[in-house]
Amino acid sequence: MKQYLLSPGPTAVPERVLLRMAAPMIHHRTPQFSAIFAETKAMLEQVYKTSNDALMLSSSGSGAMEAAVMNLCSPGETMIYVNAGKFGERWGKIAAKHGIITVEIKVAWGEAVALADVQAALEAHPEAKALFVQASETSTTTEQPIQAIAALTKDLNTVTVVDAITALGVIDMPMDDWGLDVVISGSQKALMLPPGLATIALSDKAWAMVEASKGCNTFYFDLLTERKNQKKGKDTTAWTPAASLIIGLNEVLKMMLEEGLDNLYARHKVLAAAARAGFQALGMKLVSSSPATSATGAFVPDGVDGAAFVKYLRDEMGVTFAGGQDDLKGKIIRVAHLGYTDVFDVCTTMSAVEIALFKFGHPVQMGAGVAAAQTVLAARFANVV
C-alpha cells in the first residue's frame, strides 16, 4: 500500500533531502562540516528573519522549549504562559519541574487567546520574566496572535517566547520586525526533516536577560555556551551535533529559499484554505475559531469514533493523519498541510476522508470535499494567489 504521511509532525521528507542525508558520514569537528554548518545557520537566520544567531540543538522541539525556560527563568521567579492546548500546557509542566512560579492564562481549546487577558496578566505580574505562547497550537490547530502579544511586552521587562514549532516556515513571522524575543522550531514539521533537531533564536533583549539570569541548573542546554560555539567564525556546536539532520537542514533551507519565502507562505495559506473549504463542504465543523495555517482540525460526525476513523485511514488506506488529544480524543481529525505538501496532498486528504466517512456509515456525497478544496486550489495554478 502506498503510504501518505500527512500528520502535523512528523512530515514527509523530500527526496532531495533524503539523498543528501544518505551521503557517507563526515566528522563534525572538521572544516568540511563547519562550512556546511555556517551556511546552514546563515540560511536559517534568513528564514527566522533575524540578525541574531539562530542556534541548533540536538533535541526534539520540547528540548528547546525547556532550554528557553531554563535559561530565562530561575527557580522562584515568575513566568506567564498561555495554555490553549496540549503544547501550551507543556510550558507549565516544564516550569513546575524547575520550581518556577507560573501564571497560567487558560484558553478554551480551539480558541485564540484574548489580548485583554494577556495584557491583564502582564499588568498583574510585572515581575514575570517571560511570557510563553504557541504561534500555532497544534493540538487544537489554532493560530495565536503572536505579533500583537509581542507588542504588549515590547516596553516591559518581560520577554515573549514563541513556540513556532508548527509555524516557522509556514507563516511569515519576521522575528526582528515583530519583536519576538525567543523563537523555537523543530525539525519534523515545516523543516521537512526527521525528528531530532530543534532551533532557537533570541533577541538582544532576551540574550541580556539570559546573561543576567542565574537560570536553572542545566549543563547540556546552556544557551550561552551554545552561542559561543555556534557563532560565525567558530561554526561548531558545544556537543556532538545531530550532523545528518544539520546536513539535511542545509538542503531543506536551500529548497525553501529557492521557492522564495513569500511563495512558501502563499502555498501554505492556500493549502490551509482548501482544507478548511473541503471539511466545511463535508459538513465537518472546524475545531478552531482561529485556524492554523499548518494543520486543520475538524470534528468527526456524531456517532463516528474519531480514534477508529484515524486508525482506519492509517492502517487500511495508508494515509496517516492525527486524531485528538485529551478532551478532543476520539472527536477530531487533524490533517497537515505544512512542509513538503502541495495541492494534490489536500485533494488526497479530502478524498481519503470521504471514503472513510462512507466506510463508517456516514452519508457523504463523494467528491464534495475534494471539489470544494479543488476550487480553492485551482487558483494557485491560475496564479491568482
Ligand SMILES: Cc1ncc(COP(=O)(O)O)c(C=O)c1O
Ligand atoms: C506546537 C508544538 N509545540 C511543541 C511540540 C513538541 O515538540 P517535540 O515533539 O518535537 O518535542 C510540538 C510537536 O508536536 C508542537 O506541535
